[in-house]
Amino acid sequence: xxxxxxxxxxxxxxxxxxxxxxxxxxxxxxxxxxxxxxxxxxxxxxxxxxxxxxxxxxxxxxxxxxxxxxxxxxxxxxxxxxxxxxxxxxxxxxxxxxxxxxxxxxxxxxxxxxxxxxxxxxxxxxxxxxxxxxxxxxxxxxxxxxxxxxxxxxxxxxxxxxxxxxxxxxxxxxxxxxxxxxxxxxxxxxxxxxxxxxxxxxxxxxxxxxxxxxxxxxxxxxxxxxxxxxxxxxxxxxxxxxxxxxxxxxxxxxxxxxxxxxxxxxxx
Numbered sequence: 001x002x003x004x005x006x007x008x009x010x011x012x013x014x015x016x017x018x019x020x021x022x023x024x025x026x027x028x029x030x031x032x033x034x035x036x037x038x039x040x041x042x043x044x045x046x047x048x049x050x051x052x053x054x055x056x057x058x059x060x061x062x063x064x065x066x067x068x069x070x071x072x073x074x075x076x077x078x079x080x081x082x083x084x085x086x087x088x089x090x091x092x093x094x095x096x097x098x099x100x101x102x103x104x105x106x107x108x109x110x111x112x113x114x115x116x117x118x119x120x121x122x123x124x125x126x127x128x129x130x131x132x133x134x135x136x137x138x139x140x141x142x143x144x145x146x147x148x149x150x151x152x153x154x155x156x157x158x159x160x161x162x163x164x165x166x167x168x169x170x171x172x173x174x175x176x177x178x179x180x181x182x183x184x185x186x187x188x189x190x191x192x193x194x195x196x197x198x199x200x201x202x203x204x205x206x207x208x209x210x211x212x213x214x215x216x217x218x219x220x221x222x223x224x225x226x227x228x229x230x231x232x233x234x235x236x237x238x239x240x241x242x243x244x245x246x247x248x249x250x251x252x253x254x255x256x257x258x259x260x261x262x263x264x265x266x267x268x
Contacts, residue, residue: 020076022058023069027081031057034089035249038258039102039220039242042234047258049102051138051242052090053249054082074108083111084120091128091135093252097259104136104163112139112148121155132159136184140165145179152180163220168208177215185212187238189223196228209236 026032036050056064073079087105094103111117125132137155139148139162152162163184164176168191176182187208194201205221212219221233224243233241247255 020072020078023072023076023078026056026058027078027085031059032082032085033057033251034086034093036252036255037242037249038247038255039104039240040246042221042230042238042241045241045246047099047101048240049104049136050094050252050255051104051106052086052093054086055249074110077110079108079110080114083108084124087120087124088127091124091130094134095128095130099259100131100134101259102136102161103130103134104138106138106140106165109139109148112151117151118154121160122158125158125160133161136161136163138163138165138186140169145176149180156181156183166222167219168204182217185217185219186242187219187221189243192221192223192229192233192243193225195232205233205238206236209233209238212239213237 033055035053035055037053038047039049039051040047054066054070056066056069058064070079073082087107090103090105094101114120124130125135137152137160139152145152156162161183162180163186164182165186166188167185169188185208187205191201191204191208195205196202209219218239220240220242221229221238222242224230224233224241224245226245229243230241230245252259
């Protein structure tokens with residue numbers, strides 16, 4: 001599962017196999033950076049937060065998306081260092097924003113199972129000065145709560161939110177929801193893409209949004225790429241949208257005009 005910081009829609013360009021030493025060298029040489037994708041309210045398009053996404057600028061291959069190197073990082077264990085770097089970098093970049101926008105960071109099960117994760121989280125918040133209530137950790141639906149639940153509960157005890165990402169993509173959704181009080185559900189992008197062409201996908205979208213309403217948990221739809229999708233999700237009372245229609249991942253400087261003290265809307 002490509003987790004930890006930064007996954008993105010499929011359809012990534014193919015890259016030659018990457019080697020573990022290249023990954024280690026990239027971290028040492030400062031070749032990683034964050035890009036940010038906005039999240040908005042479904043009805044008004046008011047900006048409410050950003051998701052931090054990791055990028056690798058390879059000196060020969062150029063920009064490498066996370067789907068091409070995160071699996072290597074997971075296999076090699078390098079995800080622990082990368083994930084910690086992302087957590088610190090995201091908190092540090094977001095802390096000075098004038099608006100109290102949410103900051104979403106993907107975390108890997110390997111990170112959550114690490115005995116020092118809670119300390120790393122406290123350090124990232126303390127060193128950056130970011131209010132814990134602005135941070136939201138995103139974990140994918142197929143994460144096993146065995147070995148991860150304690151870290152997630154410690155995060156919530158600090159005031160950090162926890163979102164269940166890619167909801168609907170696996171088989172353990174309802175069991176996971178029963179065991180852990182998530183603060184947000186993120187509807188899997190595959191259903192958003194198919195909702196206008198598939199009755200089954202549209203029914204699942206309605207069901208997930210309805211489930212969120214019954215549980216009192218807001219739902220964010222991922223992968224929104226068309227106005228028709230955005231309008232349909234708003235009509236179904238989905239709370240938030242994220243996707244290329246609302247903004248592509250970019251360095252935060254590209255969104256500087258939206259970070260001021262006044263509420264900002266993305267063009268409808």
